Amino acid sequence: MSDLIIPILMPKWGLSMSEGTLAAWHVEEGTEISPGDEIMDVETDKIANVVEAADGGLLRRRVGSDGEIYPVRALLGVMAPAEVSDAEIDAFVDAYELPEVEEEEDTGPTYEFADLPIGKIRYAERSGEGTPVIFIHGFGGDLDNWLFNIDAVSEVAPAYALDLPGHGQSVKAVDQPGLDKLVTTIIDFMDHLGVDKAHLVGHSKGGLVSGQTAISHPDRVASLTLICSAGLGAEINSDYIEGFVSAASRKELKPKLHHLFADKSLVNRSMVDDLLKYKRIDGVQDYLEALKAALFDGGSQAVDIAKGLEALDIPLLVVWGAEDAVIPVAHADAVSGAEVVVIDGAGHMVQMENANRVNELITSRL
Amino acid sequence: MARTLSMKDAINEALDQEMTRDPTVIMMGEDIVGGAGAAGEDDAWGGVLGVSKGLYAKHPKQMIDTPLSESAYVGAAIGAATCGLRPVAELMFIDFMGVCLDQIYNQAAKFRYMFGGKAETPVVIRAMCGAGFRAAAQHSQMLTPIFAHIPGLKVVCPSNAYDTKGLLIQAIRDNDPVIFLEHKNLYGSECDVPEEPYAIPFGEANVVREGSDVTIVTYGLMVPNSLTAAETLKKEGIDVEVIDLRTISPIDMDTVIESVEETGRLVCVDEANPRCSIASDISSVVAQDAFGALKAPIEMVTAPHAPVPFTPSLEDIYIPSPDRIADAVRKTMASSKQEVAAQ
Numbered sequence: 001m002s003d004l005i006i007p008i009l010m011p012k013w014g015l016s017m018s019e020g021t022l023a024a025w026h027v028e029e030g031t032e033i034s035p036g037d038e039i040m041d042v043e044t045d046k047i048a049n050v051v052e053a054a055d056g057g058l059l060r061r062r063v064g065s066d067g068e069i070y071p072v073r074a075l076l077g078v079m080a081p082a083e084v085s086d087a088e089i090d091a092f093v094d095a096y097e098l099p100e101v102e103e104e105e106d107t108g109p110t111y112e113f114a115d116l117p118i119g120k121i122r123y124a125e126r127s128g129e130g131t132p133v134i135f136i137h138g139f140g141g142d143l144d145n146w147l148f149n150i151d152a153v154s155e156v157a158p159a160y161a162l163d164l165p166g167h168g169q170s171v172k173a174v175d176q177p178g179l180d181k182l183v184t185t186i187i188d189f190m191d192h193l194g195v196d197k198a199h200l201v202g203h204s205k206g207g208l209v210s211g212q213t214a215i216s217h218p219d220r221v222a223s224l225t226l227i228c229s230a231g232l233g234a235e236i237n238s239d240y241i242e243g244f245v246s247a248a249s250r251k252e253l254k255p256k257l258h259h260l261f262a263d264k265s266l267v268n269r270s271m272v273d274d275l276l277k278y279k280r281i282d283g284v285q286d287y288l289e290a291l292k293a294a295l296f297d298g299g300s301q302a303v304d305i306a307k308g309l310e311a312l313d314i315p316l317l318v319v320w321g322a323e324d325a326v327i328p329v330a331h332a333d334a335v336s337g338a339e340v341v342v343i344d345g346a347g348h349m350v351q352m353e354n355a356n357r358v359n360e361l362i363t364s365r366l
Numbered sequence: 367m368a369r370t371l372s373m374k375d376a377i378n379e380a381l382d383q384e385m386t387r388d389p390t391v392i393m394m395g396e397d398i399v400g401g402a403g404a405a406g407e408d409d410a411w412g413g414v415l416g417v418s419k420g421l422y423a424k425h426p427k428q429m430i431d432t433p434l435s436e437s438a439y440v441g442a443a444i445g446a447a448t449c450g451l452r453p454v455a456e457l458m459f460i461d462f463m464g465v466c467l468d469q470i471y472n473q474a475a476k477f478r479y480m481f482g483g484k485a486e487t488p489v490v491i492r493a494m495c496g497a498g499f500r501a502a503a504q505h506s507q508m509l510t511p512i513f514a515h516i517p518g519l520k521v522v523c524p525s526n527a528y529d530t531k532g533l534l535i536q537a538i539r540d541n542d543p544v545i546f547l548e549h550k551n552l553y554g555s556e557c558d559v560p561e562e563p564y565a566i567p568f569g570e571a572n573v574v575r576e577g578s579d580v581t582i583v584t585y586g587l588m589v590p591n592s593l594t595a596a597e598t599l600k601k602e603g604i605d606v607e608v609i610d611l612r613t614i615s616p617i618d619m620d621t622v623i624e625s626v627e628e629t630g631r632l633v634c635v636d637e638a639n640p641r642c643s644i645a646s647d648i649s650s651v652v653a654q655d656a657f658g659a660l661k662a663p664i665e666m667v668t669a670p671h672a673p674v675p676f677t678p679s680l681e682d683i684y685i686p687s688p689d690r691i692a693d694a695v696r697k698t699m700a701s702s703k704q705e706v707a708a709q
Contacts, residue, residue, distance in 0.1 A: 172562060249570060269576060280532060282563040 004084050005092050006057050008077035010070045011042060013049070014147040019071045020044045022064045031059045033079060036356065040064075040076070045270045049148065052356045058082060060089050073099050111169070116188040118181060119171025123162035123189070126154030131222050132195050133366070135161035136186065138204025138230075139296075140244055140275070140288065142168030145203060148355030149362070156363045157199070162189055164209070166291065172283030178294040179303060182209045183216055190220060201225040201362060203351060204327065205295065207232075208303060215308040223315040225362055228324050228348050230295070231305040232334035237326045238299030245288045250276060262323040262347035306334040319343065319361060321350035371559040373552050376527040377417050377492075380534040381454065383563045385425045388452065391538055392428045393418065394439050395456030395492075399431045414458045415494070415553060440466040440491060444474045444543070447489035452538055457493040459505045460547055463512075474543040475518030486541040490534075495523065496549040496587055496637055497674045497685050506674035506681075508586070508637040510644055513545045514614045520568055521614040523547040525589035527557050529612055532566030539565060549587045569616035573625070577607035580695050581625040583648050584635035585611040588686060592635050595691035604699055614644055622648060623656050630661035631698040635691055640668040662701040665694040 010020050023041035027033060034056045042051050057079030064076035075096040078089050114121045124143050133153050135146040143161035153159045163170035165185055166177055174181060186209060190198055199222050202210030207229025214221035230236065243256035250272050257267045257275070278284060295302055309316060316338040320329045326348040332340045341361055346353040371379065384391045399422045400411020412419025422429050432439035436457055443453035457463060463470065470491065477485040497506040513521045520542055524530040530548070537544040574589060575596055582592045589610045596606035607625050611617060626632050632652055636645035645666040652664060667686045675681050 169560075248567065269573065277528075277560070277564070280564040280566060281560060282565075 004080050005089065006055050006079040007075050007092075007096065008039065008053075008059075008079065010064075010072050010074045010076055011051060012072040013044060013047070014144055017044050017046070017072055019069050021069050022066060022076055023048065024066050025062055025064075025077075026050075027059055029059055029062055033057055033059055045268075046274070047147070047268070047271070047352065048266060049352070049355065055079065060084070060086075061093065063093055071098060114189060114192045116185060116192060118165050118174065118185055118188070121162055121165070121171065121185065121189060122169040123160055124150060126150055126159040128154045128156065128158040130157045130366070131197055131199060132158040132160060132193070133199045133201055133362070134186070134190070134195075135159065136200060136202040136206035136210050137161070137164065137167065138202075138206045138228075139241070139291065140167070140278075141203070141206070142278070144168075145349070146351065149201075149351055149359055152355070152359035153201075153362055153366075156366050160189075160193065160198075164206070166284065166287035168278070172281060172287060174287060176294075177287055177291045179208065179212055183213045186210075186213045187217055187220065196220070197222045199223045199225070199366060201227065202229060203227040204348065205230045208295070208305065211305045211309050212303070214312055214314065215305060218312060218314070221314060223317070223365070224309070224312075225317045225319065225365075227319045227351055227358065228321055228327055229318065229331070230301055230327060231303050232318075233304065233306075233328065233331040234300045235328050235331070236296055236299065236301050238296075240326050241292060241296045241299070245285075245292050247279070253279075259325045260348045261353060262321065262345055263353065266349075266353070309335045310337060315339075315365060317341070317361060317365060319350060319358060321346035321348060321353065324348045324350070369559060369561060370556045371527050371531075372554050372556045373524070373527040373530050373548070374415065374417055374554065376531040376559050377534060377548065378419070378421065379559075379561075380531045380538075380563075381418065382421055382424065384535055384538045385421070385428045387563065388538075389428065390450060391452045391454065392430065392446070393421070393425075393454045393456065394430045394432050394443050396432055396434055396436075396458060398422075398456055399429055401431070413456060415550070417553075418456070436462050437466040437469065441469040441473070443489050443491070444469055444487060447474075447487045447543070448477060448485055452488045452490075454490045454492060454538060457491065459501075460493040460495040460509050461504050461507050463491075463493065463509065463545075470513075470543070470545075471516045471519070475516050478542065479518060487543050488538075488541045490537045490540075490544045490546050492534075492546045492548065494550040495547040496551060497669070497681060498551040498587070500676075500678060500681065501550075502676040503673035508639075508669070510547060510585075510614050510636075511638050511642055511647070514617075514644060514647070515642070518543070519615060520544040521547070522568070522612070523549070523586045523614055524612060525549075525552065525574075525586055525610050526555060527559050529566060529572070529610075531559055532564050533568075533612060535563055536565040536568060540568070547586070551587055552590075555590070566612070568613045569618050570612065571618035571621040572610045572612055573607065573621065574610045575606065575608040577605040577629070579605045579629055580631040580633060580698055581607045581609060581622070581629045582633045582635055582691065582695070583609045583611065583622050583625075585614060585644065586637060588635045588637050588691075591686060591688050592691055594688035595695065598688065598692050599695055602696075604695060606695060611644070617647075619648075619651055619655075622652065626652055626656050627659045630659055631695075632660070633665045633667060633691065633694045633698060635667045635686055635694075637669055637686060639671050640666065641671055643668055662698040665698050667691050667694045 200210035208231035247253035634645035
């Protein structure tokens with residue numbers, strides 16, 4: 001009978017997550033859950049997010065309690081059809097053991113480094129079948145911006161996320177940063193992986209990079225997903241761009257990060273600290289200043305790729321958070337012929353704020 | 367995963383990277399090289415606990431083993447700093463600063479002021495500090511208050527490897543004299559440290575744990591002790607905020623005041639002796655500037671007004687422990703409850 005029992009486990013979001021707080025259950029015992037239903041809120045020291053059910057079933061037991069901290073993969077709940085007895089569920093709960101951490105690390109994903117002509121590039125890799133998906137983050141971001149996306153997408157295709165030059169743990173010393181160097185990096189990265197063609201998913205400035213890569217190398221790109229993308233109009237929130245670049249302390253940086261999310265409470269101390277740690281690395285400040293000057297000088301975007309994208313003959317999906325405060329949602333309609341999806345209740349970081357919807361959009365079109 | 371490094375190795379890496387970046391950065395100290403040992407070993411000592419081990423091979427022209435005369439080489443380092451070098455002088459223990467105090471507080475600390483801003487003294491004086499090493503009363507002191515008292519000196523005392531690397535790089539790049547104090551019982555503590563050089567600005571406290579009931583303000587080894595206390599108190603339903611000052615001079619009182627205005631309760635934890643200490647300093651500023659926010663009397667947890675004992679059992683109870691810190695927090699909670707009851 002136990003194969004009828006479906007466990008609900010503490011999710012693992014990114015490599016650094018070892019435990020999370022079950023902030024609140026959204027479903028009562030006895031509820032019939034459908035895949036995609038919001039079942040609980042989970043918080044880590046990095047981020048809070050709603051957990052949606054991967055499987056459907058009758059929620060028989062809430063094992064985890066609101067407000068308690070559990071390790072990754074801890075048993076939080078049990079779903080099973082009504083014919084499974086309470087005793088069997090008790091036995092399942094009693095017998096459940098946490099997977100060994102060592103096993104997890106042996107089989108789990110790790111960060112990789114590639115030596116490209118521009119320098120060392122960090123990336124994350126998830127194996128899978130078919131044409132790979134490459135995730136490209138935005139200005140000041142890193143591969144962890146895809147924390148909630150890379151695993152879900154890797155269920156239908158190999159998935160990669162990289163730190164662009166000047167970002168994350170990739171090379172910081174770059175002469176004359178600009179769009180061309182970023183496009184070259186993507187092509188060099190694909191060559192390094194032995195990937196001939198890839199689906200590019202780009203966020204914000206990463207959308208501009210993805211789009212320009214497709215325009216310059218149309219034979220290397222299978223499809224484009226542009227999320228709250230740069231390069232589709234002139235306007236950009238200069239308070240965010242200028243403020244992010246100039247902020248030297250937590251107090252200066254935190255209000256700027258509020259521009260990124262519809263739900264401002266997602267900007268926690270850990271997120272601010274991690275970004276400050278990044279900004280304080282030698283070379284980062286110079287890089288950000290130079291890239292800002294190349295792409296977003298004077299509070300307006302220097303490059304518009306909308307016309308170039310219209311000339312392409314590949315699927316183009318444009319996704320936007322309706323409450324984007326960095327790049328106006330009106331830019332979503334800049335490319336005629338593109339499929340446009342605007343997601344309510346999400347801001348610029350829509351792939352984090354409504355990861356499930358974004359993942360579904362990406363995977364259903366692969 | 368990010369790479370982890372011990373505080374000791376973080377110091378080594380900061381010195382290595384800064385000597386590589388800037389040839390005017392030099393090191394001076396007793397046995398920081400230590401002479402040839404076995405064949406092929408050109409830095410037998412690498413400092414008293416091996417902090418600078420391996421650096422001489424990479425930077426032979428930037429490392430000077432000095433005679434056993436702190437007053438001479440600290441004076442030389444300060445003089446060299448005024449003439450264009452960026453020396454990092456290492457004293458084995460903060461306790462030895464006594465013999466070179468004239469060079470430090472009457473010379474280095476005064477040059478910028480007395481020469482009308484025309485002289486700069488970019489010198490770093492590193493030393494181990496703190497008790498718990500079974501090193502007796504002359505090698506175990508926490509003399510942060512002595513240096514914090516002197517205008518013209520910057521005083522740093524980090525609590526973890528990440529901060530240590532960034533603050534030491536900042537200290538070397540800073541154009542004023544910096545007293546950089548490394549707690550010897552933290553040398554082995556590890557955390558994630560980026561391989562690249564980075565600088566953490568002075569005067570920015572770090573809220574290492576957020577909480578709503580009580581603010582603990584501390585630095586150095588007392589940060590991990592306070593965090594341990596906070597975990598214990600969490601089980602009792604007391605939510606503790608822990609502020610790591612990181613730099614004693616300049617000091618980030620804004621962060622302290624903002625926190626106390628939220629929590630209404632303050633516990634100052636300081637490994638130094640209690641009279642005229644960092645704890646008493648914080649406590650006086652909060653009493654003056656945020657008295658209205660306080661729901662309970664300020665508590666201080668410090669070493670006693672006594673030399674550090676050599677007897678291990680006495681040394682252990684001399685150092686403020688997580689238990690003593692937790693007791694002080696409970697006391698602030700209890701006294702405010704009485705106040706509420708009285709109303």
